[in-house]
Amino acid sequence: MSAFLQYTLQGLAAGGFYALAALGLAVIFGVLGVVNFSHGACYMLGAVASAVLLDTLGLSFWWALLVVPVLMFVFGVLMERLLVQWLLRLDPLYNFLLTFGITLVLVDLVKRRYGVSGLPYQLPPGLDGRVTVGSVSLSLYQVFVTLFAVLVCVAVWALLTQTRIGMIVRASTEDAERSRALGINVGRWVTPVFGFGIALAGLSGVLAAPFRAITADMGSNFVIILFAVVVIGGLGSILGAVVAGFLVGLVEAYGQAYAPSFAQVLIFVLMALVVLVRPSGLFGREEAA
Amino acid sequence: MSEQLTARADLELAGEPVIPASRPGLRWAMLAVGLLVALALPWFIYPPVAMDIAAWALFAISVDLLLGYTGLLSFGHAAFWGTSAYVTGLIAINAGVPFPLAVLGGALAAMVLAVPIGYLSVRRTGIYFAMVTLAFAQMVYFIANQWRSLTGGENGLQGIPKSFFGIEPIETDSFYFYYAALPVILLGVLVAWRAVNSPFGQVLVAIRDNPARARALGYDVERYKIMVFVLSAGLAGLAGGVFSISHGFASLQELAWTTSGKVVLITVLGGIGTLWGGPIGAGLVVVLEDRLASSGFNGVGIITGAIFIVIVLAFRHGIWGTARNGVGAWMRRRRSHRA
Numbered sequence: 001m002s003a004f005l006q007y008t009l010q011g012l013a014a015g016g017f018y019a020l021a022a023l024g025l026a027v028i029f030g031v032l033g034v035v036n037f038s039h040g041a042c043y044m045l046g047a048v049a050s051a052v053l054l055d056t057l058g059l060s061f062w063w064a065l066l067v068v069p070v071l072m073f074v075f076g077v078l079m080e081r082l083l084v085q086w087l088l089r090l091d092p093l094y095n096f097l098l099t100f101g102i103t104l105v106l107v108d109l110v111k112r113r114y115g116v117s118g119l120p121y122q123l124p125p126g127l128d129g130r131v132t133v134g135s136v137s138l139s140l141y142q143v144f145v146t147l148f149a150v151l152v153c154v155a156v157w158a159l160l161t162q163t164r165i166g167m168i169v170r171a172s173t174e175d176a177e178r179s180r181a182l183g184i185n186v187g188r189w190v191t192p193v194f195g196f197g198i199a200l201a202g203l204s205g206v207l208a209a210p211f212r213a214i215t216a217d218m219g220s221n222f223v224i225i226l227f228a229v230v231v232i233g234g235l236g237s238i239l240g241a242v243v244a245g246f247l248v249g250l251v252e253a254y255g256q257a258y259a260p261s262f263a264q265v266l267i268f269v270l271m272a273l274v275v276l277v278r279p280s281g282l283f284g285r286e287e288a289a
Numbered sequence: 290m291s292e293q294l295t296a297r298a299d300l301e302l303a304g305e306p307v308i309p310a311s312r313p314g315l316r317w318a319m320l321a322v323g324l325l326v327a328l329a330l331p332w333f334i335y336p337p338v339a340m341d342i343a344a345w346a347l348f349a350i351s352v353d354l355l356l357g358y359t360g361l362l363s364f365g366h367a368a369f370w371g372t373s374a375y376v377t378g379l380i381a382i383n384a385g386v387p388f389p390l391a392v393l394g395g396a397l398a399a400m401v402l403a404v405p406i407g408y409l410s411v412r413r414t415g416i417y418f419a420m421v422t423l424a425f426a427q428m429v430y431f432i433a434n435q436w437r438s439l440t441g442g443e444n445g446l447q448g449i450p451k452s453f454f455g456i457e458p459i460e461t462d463s464f465y466f467y468y469a470a471l472p473v474i475l476l477g478v479l480v481a482w483r484a485v486n487s488p489f490g491q492v493l494v495a496i497r498d499n500p501a502r503a504r505a506l507g508y509d510v511e512r513y514k515i516m517v518f519v520l521s522a523g524l525a526g527l528a529g530g531v532f533s534i535s536h537g538f539a540s541l542q543e544l545a546w547t548t549s550g551k552v553v554l555i556t557v558l559g560g561i562g563t564l565w566g567g568p569i570g571a572g573l574v575v576v577l578e579d580r581l582a583s584s585g586f587n588g589v590g591i592i593t594g595a596i597f598i599v600i601v602l603a604f605r606h607g608i609w610g611t612a613r614n615g616v617g618a619w620m621r622r623r624r625s626h627r628a
Contacts, residue, residue: 035416086602091300092416093362094601097557100550101597108590224427224546227420235417261435268428272409275421279412 002136007257008250013142013211015249016149017043017204021222022229022241023156024200029235030173031193033092034084037099039201040223041106046072046205047214048110051119061124061210068206069199076198080191088190103223110216118213127210145207152203153242160238169193173236225252228271234284244282302357303560303610323568327471334576336463337535340470342568342575344532347477349555349567351524356553357562358485359517360497361411364419364549365426366525368406369399371544372429373526374533375440378449381534387453389473392530399526400519402429407518411511414500423546430544445540449533463535470531477527482564484520493517525552554597560607569608 025039036042049071050064059067079102087094122128127141160166171179172186180186205219212218229248233240248267255263274281330339348370355361377395381388410421433440440446451460458465484490495503496510504510533539542548551574559570574593581589604611 035420083598083602090605093300093419094605096362096364096416096419097553098598098601100553101594101601104547104550104590104594104597106594108588108594112588112591220546221427224424228424231413231417231420231424264431265428265435268424268431271421271424275409275412 003257005133005136006138007253009138009142009146011250011253012146012246013149013249014252015246016145017208017222017245018226018229018249019153019242019245020149020204020207021201022226022233022245023153023238024197024204025226025230026233026235026238026241027156027169027200028194028197029230030238031169032080032084032088032095032190034088034095034099034194035092035227035235036197037096037223038079038102038106039099039198039226040219040221041103042072042075042198042201042219043205043208043222044110044214044216044219045075045106046202047121047209047212047218048114048119048205048216049202050206050209051121051214052114054121055119061127061206064206064209065203069203072202073195073199075202076195077191079198080194084194085190103219107216107220114216116215116217118215121209121214123210141210145211148207152200156200157238165189225267228267230281231271232274232281234281237281237283240281240283300356300360300561301605301610302562303566303606303613319565323565327475327568331464331467335579336467338575338579340463340467340535341532341579342571343467343471343474344528344535345552345555345571345575346568347474347481347528347531348525348552349559349571350478350481350564351521351528352552352556353561353564353567354481354484354517354521354524356556357566358490358497359493359514361414361514361518362416362419362553363410363422363518363521364546364553365406365422365424366521366552367544367546367548368422368426368429369403369522369525370529370532370548370552371433371539371541372402373399373529374539374543375433375446377530378446378533378539379439381449381452382446385450385452388451388470388534389453391452392473392527392534395530395533396523396526399529400523403519403522404515407515407522411514411518423549426544426549427546430541430546433544434541440539440541443541445538446533447538449537449539451534451537466535470535473527473531477524478564480520481524484517485564489513489516551593554593554600557605558596558600558607560609560611560613563609563613566607566609573608 021039021043025036028034028036046068049068050061053059053064053067083098083102084095087098123141127144129140130137131140131143160170168179168184169189171184172189176186208218225248229244230241232248233244248270251266251270252263255266259266327343330342334342348366352363352366355363373395376398377391380386380391380394384391406422406425410418410425413421434442451466453459453469459469460466485493492503492508492513495506495508496513500510529543533543555570555574556567557570558573559566559568577592578589581592600607606614
């Protein structure tokens with residue numbers, strides 16, 4: 001029982017990374033219609049940035065949690081203004097390929113600068129302990145990551161449903177033409193939304209920094225699992241991205257615990273089942289053929 | 290969807306009929322030149338590199354069959370190239386048959402694998418298709434990584450022989466091996482050429498341009514998509530098999546998503562919707578990577594990624610399409626001058 005709880009927590013923590021990053025992917029897709037291949041690379045940049053900031057400026061984990069998303073927001077805005085915006089009118093496959101090219105460049109730049117071995121990053125002081133719940137001892141950091149990820153997801157949810165900005169973004173996602181007819185400047189929100197999505201990927205990277213090996217390649221497999229997550233959740237759906245993120249995290253953790261040789265395959269089996277039974281994803285709407 | 294997406298254009302193909310099809314002479318001349326280049330290649334380029342170009346060219350053609358002719362971007366074609374690389378290697382090592390037979394076996398295995406993957410993937414279109422194929426390819430990668438007893442895990446499959454009826458020069462000299470393996474590649478190109486210049490190919494183009502109308506005309510769109518997916522996987526398998534025999538080993542790299550990405554880069558760089566694009570893109574990318582690797586520059590991804598970005602932003606018709614449009618405009622200008 002104690003082991004099972006630990007696996008569950010581990011899965012929820014890993015799911016937190018997926019949920020946050022997938023949320024960014026879903027918001028970008030919703031408003032821009034872009035599937036951002038470089039999302040994994042941005043997650044990697046978030047982790048590398050927190051390690052470098054700690055090493056050079058002595059910036060602690062808590063500061064990184066604040067500073068890195070801002071940096072990544074700026075990075076995302078630049079990426080959208082300089083590159084992505086030119087292809088928004090074309091078939092979405094072109095932006096997929098563009099962001100793939102960006103991924104190759106980013107990964108090899110980081111590899112050249114910081115090598116292939118992992119950058120060191122300790123668990124932040126205060127979070128390196130364990131908490132005991134009844135007879136079960138759990139990693140405090142994993143509890144923190146889970147709660148923090150849920151909190152951010154709820155905050156984004158509130159932002160999207162309770163504020164005027166959120167209403168505009170949702171309306172643009174739903175029906176851009178009609179939103180414009182009602183006097184909403186849809187184009188104005190494209191760039192900040194892209195930056196926001198990238199910032200979420202970066203935030204996910206900061207959370208992963210004390211937990212995973214920080215290497216240039218850490219985002220490569222991550223982004224493919226993210227794609228599985230949004231296919232499972234339904235690409236247009238924000239709720240779907242979050243739920244599927246945690247679901248995939250749990251599947252991965254239970255897989256590693258009970259069937260280690262199949263752990264990584266299980267996620268894709270889950271995706272295959274969803275595609276088979278409900279092609280538009282758990283929370284997605286049917287697309288016109 | 291935002292404003293930008295309501296005015297969405299389709300894929301920009303390199304194969305639009307700029308040069309009138311009523312010039313069969315030109316077409317045969319181009320075919321002859323292409324064949325001559327393929328035959329002369331190992332005289333000018335280090336033979337193993339020439340073999341790589343030929344293999345990647347067929348691999349790119351297999352991707353273009355889906356992307357350019359059917360409008361489906363497979364971002365997981367490494368699954369078929371890599372599966373065939375391993376199966377070809379296993380057959381060559383264990384059965385000792387002449388290598389073309391082993392390659393055919395590998396291609397067959399790739400086609401068998403493509404049936405379930407294709408069946409599931411064609412349920413989604415557009416960008417979803419790319420994501421789903423990518424995810425399934427990653428699944429194949431993980432399975433190969435775990436199945437150490439068969440694939441050798443991270444060490445890969447070593448010591449794949451180039452058995453060819455005991456003919457010594459072919460089995461040991463990469464220059465002669467090129468000429469023994471080239472027919473296998475050309476067979477694949479021929480199949481692709483026959484496929485696109487047939488009623489089957491016309492249906493594919495109809496599906497690409499307007500799936501709803503193709504369905505209304507009574508074509509089973511999903512079935513055609515699965516058929517071309519399996520055919521494409523077979524061609525990728527032929528290419529991957531030749532590649533692994535040529536190198537004498539098969540590694541996990543052959544199944545990695547970077548391989549899927551590289552072949553898409555080659556296809557788009559050369560120009561999609563034309564069988565000429567793949568070979569041109571393959572020649573450039575393989576030679577470039579070979580040069581970069583031998584110059585000791587680490588960070589090939591910076592160069593290939595930058596090429597990708599420039600191509601997608603500025604030269605979406607690819608090299609073949611850009612050249613073809615240029616020639617077409619020049620010919621039109623000359624004609625109007627004369628008139």
